[in-house]
Amino acid sequence: MFRFTTGEKAELYGAILQAFGAANERLETALGLDDVRARLRTVGWLDAVHDDDLQEALRKLREWQLLDVVQNHAENYRTAEEYERRNLQYSLTRRGEAAFAGVEHALSVLASTGALQTAVLEAITDRLDELYVLLGDRTSSDRRVFSTLQELEGHLEALLANTKAFNGELQRLLRAEGADLATFREVKAATVAYLQEFLVNLDQRGQTVASAVERVEHRGLGLLHERALRGAELPPAADGDPAPAWLERRRARWEGLQAWFRPVDGARPRVEQLHDVARRAIVTLLQVLDRITESRRRSSSAVQDFRELARWFAAAPTEDDLHRLWSAAFGLGPARHAHLAHPDPELAPSSGTWAEAPPVEVSALLRTSGRTERFTRTGKVRDIGGIKAARAERARKERAELEAAWDVLGTDGPVRLSGFGMLDHAVFERLLDLLGRALAVRPDADGTRRTVTSDGRVEIVLRLPPDSGRAVLRTARGRLEAPDCLVEVRRPSGPRSSAAKDGA
Numbered sequence: 001m002f003r004f005t006t007g008e009k010a011e012l013y014g015a016i017l018q019a020f021g022a023a024n025e026r027l028e029t030a031l032g033l034d035d036v037r038a039r040l041r042t043v044g045w046l047d048a049v050h051d052d053d054l055q056e057a058l059r060k061l062r063e064w065q066l067l068d069v070v071q072n073h074a075e076n077y078r079t080a081e082e083y084e085r086r087n088l089q090y091s092l093t094r095r096g097e098a099a100f101a102g103v104e105h106a107l108s109v110l111a112s113t114g115a116l117q118t119a120v121l122e123a124i125t126d127r128l129d130e131l132y133v134l135l136g137d138r139t140s141s142d143r144r145v146f147s148t149l150q151e152l153e154g155h156l157e158a159l160l161a162n163t164k165a166f167n168g169e170l171q172r173l174l175r176a177e178g179a180d181l182a183t184f185r186e187v188k189a190a191t192v193a194y195l196q197e198f199l200v201n202l203d204q205r206g207q208t209v210a211s212a213v214e215r216v217e218h219r220g221l222g223l224l225h226e227r228a229l230r231g232a233e234l235p236p237a238a239d240g241d242p243a244p245a246w247l248e249r250r251r252a253r254w255e256g257l258q259a260w261f262r263p264v265d266g267a268r269p270r271v272e273q274l275h276d277v278a279r280r281a282i283v284t285l286l287q288v289l290d291r292i293t294e295s296r297r298r299s300s301s302a303v304q305d306f307r308e309l310a311r312w313f314a315a316a317p318t319e320d321d322l323h324r325l326w327s328a329a330f331g332l333g334p335a336r337h338a339h340l341a342h343p344d345p346e347l348a349p350s351s352g353t354w355a356e357a358p359p360v361e362v363s364a365l366l367r368t369s370g371r372t373e374r375f376t377r378t379g380k381v382r383d384i385g386g387i388k389a390a391r392a393e394r395a396r397k398e399r400a401e402l403e404a405a406w407d408v409l410g411t412d413g414p415v416r417l418s419g420f421g422m423l424d425h426a427v428f429e430r431l432l433d434l435l436g437r438a439l440a441v442r443p444d445a446d447g448t449r450r451t452v453t454s455d456g457r458v459e460i461v462l463r464l465p466p467d468s469g470r471a472v473l474r475t476a477r478g479r480l481e482a483p484d485c486l487v488e489v490r491r492p493s494g495p496r497s498s499a500a501k502d503g504a
Contacts, residue, residue, distance in 0.1 A: 066096035128212035146231030418471035438462035
């Protein structure tokens with residue numbers, strides 16, 4: 001199918017298929033020899049092509065089943081030459097359309113760059129919410145259901161394509177070694193900032209999409225696909241009813257959506273795997289940046305020093321020069337211990353040789369750093385008793401404040417969020433932290449969210465309100481308005497306050 005992309009005339013073959021593709025966009029399904037020549041100029045082929053070469057190229061494309069040829073019996077021909085030039089009409093076959101589309105797709109992939117777009121996640125949520133509303137309204141149009149489902153699948157395909165392309169670019173960036181270190185460093189730093197921006201509230205957006213998928217499934221996937229099928233208005237096909245194949249594609253697309261945000265088998269959603277990939281990429285990029293920064297700080301590296309030394313060895317004129325160069329580069333250092341004297345100098349006469357003199361103790365520190373030990377007074381041990389007492393007092397105070405906050409927030413059962421009413425700001429911050437932890441986890445089958453604090457001493461159970469009530473919490477610094485959820489704060493031990501229960 002793609003044999004036309006190789007060989008000496010590959011460019012001419014590609015230009016001819018591009019000319020037929022441009023003609024199809026204008027609903028011109030058949031081209032004669034003169035029409036093909038004219039179309040070649042419109043697609044950028046400006047070289048002169050002889051009729052024999054053009055006919056040979058068309059013949060090869062017919063041989064590869066990329067073009068089809070028919071005779072035009074509806075035309076009136078005045079001469080035999082005109083009949084010969086205008087009788088044959090060429091058109092793309094299904095195989096030719098597929099080959100041309102494959103090359104166009106390959107070129108677009110080479111020219112495109114991936115992206116992580118949170119706007120796509122929001123668009124997926126909007127389309128799911130719209131489907132939920134349309135399925136609940138029996139008077140809504142089936143065509144609208146079909147178009148909304150098509151838009152949803154388009155956003156999902158964009159998410160998959162952009163994510164795969166960006167991940168590929170990211171892996172190539174991690175392996176790349178640029179010649180211009182300054183530009184290389186700027187690109188990596190910008191990529192780290194881009195990933196960090198994408199990870200902000202990614203978990204919350206993924207949970208939002210999963211909740212929207214669950215709501216649509218509650219209305220019924222069978223109803224969704226049935227109405228979308230009616231709205232698609234599929235034309236009849238000669239080889240059978242196209243509806244089963246169309247429905248099978250819709251089910252496969254929906255299973256892909258579930259795999260990304262709400263797997264039915266309890267597996268980990270792929271959007272969380274994307275979260276892990278982005279975090280690992282940030283760590284790796286930061287490590288690469290540190291190495292680049294460290295290498296730029298040094299005027300030279302050990303590798304460069306040894307390469308330069310190798311050049312000197314290669315350029316040495318004689319063997320004696322090689323030995324001198326070796327001694328200068330790798331020989332022993334100077335005798336820095338020569339100034340040391342015997343503890344009793346009278347026992348070592350000055351007229352004796354080094355070999356006959358008694359040994360002198362040399363400090364190991366002198367060999368490693370060039371300095372001898374210096375014995376001075378021992379430093380005073382610092383009294384840290386006051387620091388330890390202050391830290392212990394601060395820890396007790398923080399623990400007391402934390403216990404007091406848990407006493408206020410503790411409940412003996414589910415209560416309304418509005419029951420907390422007016423709160424101290426420190427207690428409000430503890431409550432807000434608990435609510436944030438609960439909203440960050442996936443809900444159970446009954447919609448309950450459970451989580452515990454980092455020390456495991458407090459558990460919060462959160463359920464969405466059965467009605468559309470609103471709760472208003474007030475502190476000395478402001479107010480918070482939120483859905484009036486059912487909240488239950490459990491503690492393994494310790495007293496519980498009845499403030500929230502009295503407020504409820």
